[in-house]
Amino acid sequence: MSETMPPPSDPNAPQGQPDGPQTQTAVLERTETVPEVAEPGDHERFAHYVRKEKILESALSGEPVTALCGKVWIPGRNPDRFPVCPTCKEIYESMRQTGNSGEGDS
Numbered sequence: 374m375s376e377t378m379p380p381p382s383d384p385n386a387p388q389g390q391p392d393g394p395q396t397q398t399a400v401l402e403r404t405e406t407v408p409e410v411a412e413p414g415d416h417e418r419f420a421h422y423v424r425k426e427k428i429l430e431s432a433l434s435g436e437p438v439t440a441l442c443g444k445v446w447i448p449g450r451n452p453d454r455f456p457v458c459p460t461c462k463e464i465y466e467s468m469r470q471t472g473n474s475g476e477g478d479s
Contacts, residue, residue, distance in 0.1 A: 420452035422461040441465060 421440030428448055431438045437447045442460035 418455065419458035419461075420455040421458045422465050423448070 421442060421444055423438045423440050427438045430436065431448055435447065437445050439445050440458065440461055441464040442458055444458070
């Protein structure tokens with residue numbers, strides 16, 4: 374008859390530590406991303422084109438919006454007081470000419 378013998382202990386192991394498989398815990402760091410304004414102050418110089426429903430969502434949630442030109446900001450001022458962003462206007466006009474208003478018309 375044979376007996377099962379425990380594995381030999383490691384002479385270098387610290388006293389009081391169990392022998393056998395050791396486990397390690399890895400910690401994953403999660404960074405929270407917050408959209409930044411591409412160029413601080415630029416959103417205050419122009420009125421940008423953004424979908425109406427996105428502006429409403431932003432007003433309710435406080436989330437930033439992205440204009441056609443790529444500017445990201447949280448709307449809070451009356452856009453009628455500023456000139457229209459030339460890049461947004463150019464993109465909007467090209468969308469109108471091709472018939473792609475982005476509204477999902479069938």
